[in-house]
Amino acid sequence: MDPAELELLTQTLRKTMTTTAPGPALDTALAGLGWRELLAEFPDPAVATVFRLLGETGAHASALTDVVGSATLPYAGGRWVVWEYGAGTADAGLDEELPLRPVTAPTGDPVPLAVGRRAVGWWLLGTGHAMLALARGHALDRVQFGRPLAAFQAVRHRLAETLVALEGAEAVLAAAEDDLGALLAKAAAGQAALTAARHCQQVLGGIGFTAEHPLHRHVRRAVVLDGLLGSARELTREAGALVRSRGTAPRLTQL
Known part of the structure; x- marks a missing residue:
C-alpha cells in the first residue's frame, strides 16, 4: 500500500467514523469498506490506521475482536x-x-497478546491526540489577562510534554515486532494517553470537567483502554521482570 492509497483510506475511514453511529452500525460500515480483507492483506497499516482513527474520533467498533478473536x-x-x-x-x-x-474466568482460546496490544496501543495513541487537539484549540482561543492561554509558558510546557509523550509512544508502536516490543509499546501508549489526560485537563480547566465538553469521554476511554490487555504499570513491571530473569536487555530496534 503506497502513501497515496493510505491517505485516501485514512480520509475515507475518518469520514465513516465521524458520520456513522458507533457499535454495530460502524461494524457494518467498516465491513463494507473491506476492513477484514485489508486486515488480512496489509495487517500492520490496517491496524495502525483503523485503531488510531477510532481513538481520534472517539468512535468504537468490534475491530479488536477481528484482530484477537472473540476470546476473553x-x-x-x-x-x-x-x-x-x-x-x-x-x-x-x-x-x-x-x-x-x-x-469471572477466561474462556476460549488464548488471546494473541502481541497483535492485540499493538492494536490497543494505536487506539490509545489516537485518544491521546484527540485530547491534545482539544486542549490546543482551547489554548489558542481562550483569552486570559488580555493574552491567549497559549502565550503562557506553563500551558506551552504541558502541551509540549503531551506531544513528546505521544510522539515517543508512536515511535515504539511503529518499531514493535515481537512480544516484548508489543508489550513495551502498549505500556508506552498507555502512559502517553494518561499523560495527555492529565495535562490536557489542566489546560482546559473547569470546562474540561463538564459533560458538555468532549474531553471527559476521551479521558474515560484512555483509562479503560490502558487497563485492557494489561495496564502501563503492570506491563512495565512485567517487562522488568523478564529482562531481569534473562540477565540481558535485548535490542528492540536499530537506532
Missing part, C-alpha cells in the same frame, strides 16, 4: 472482560460506551 480479554488487576454488544457493563469502572462485560 485480560484486564488490569487480574480481571477478565469480553466484548459483547447488548449486555451493557456490570462494572462502573469500565467505559459505559464500550460493550465490555466483566467475567
Whole structure:
C-alpha cells in the first residue's frame, strides 16, 4: 500500500467514523469498506490506521475482536472482560460506551497478546491526540489577562510534554515486532494517553470537567483502554521482570 492509497483510506475511514453511529452500525460500515480483507492483506497499516482513527474520533467498533478473536480479554488487576454488544457493563469502572462485560474466568482460546496490544496501543495513541487537539484549540482561543492561554509558558510546557509523550509512544508502536516490543509499546501508549489526560485537563480547566465538553469521554476511554490487555504499570513491571530473569536487555530496534 503506497502513501497515496493510505491517505485516501485514512480520509475515507475518518469520514465513516465521524458520520456513522458507533457499535454495530460502524461494524457494518467498516465491513463494507473491506476492513477484514485489508486486515488480512496489509495487517500492520490496517491496524495502525483503523485503531488510531477510532481513538481520534472517539468512535468504537468490534475491530479488536477481528484482530484477537472473540476470546476473553485480560484486564488490569487480574480481571477478565469480553466484548459483547447488548449486555451493557456490570462494572462502573469500565467505559459505559464500550460493550465490555466483566467475567469471572477466561474462556476460549488464548488471546494473541502481541497483535492485540499493538492494536490497543494505536487506539490509545489516537485518544491521546484527540485530547491534545482539544486542549490546543482551547489554548489558542481562550483569552486570559488580555493574552491567549497559549502565550503562557506553563500551558506551552504541558502541551509540549503531551506531544513528546505521544510522539515517543508512536515511535515504539511503529518499531514493535515481537512480544516484548508489543508489550513495551502498549505500556508506552498507555502512559502517553494518561499523560495527555492529565495535562490536557489542566489546560482546559473547569470546562474540561463538564459533560458538555468532549474531553471527559476521551479521558474515560484512555483509562479503560490502558487497563485492557494489561495496564502501563503492570506491563512495565512485567517487562522488568523478564529482562531481569534473562540477565540481558535485548535490542528492540536499530537506532
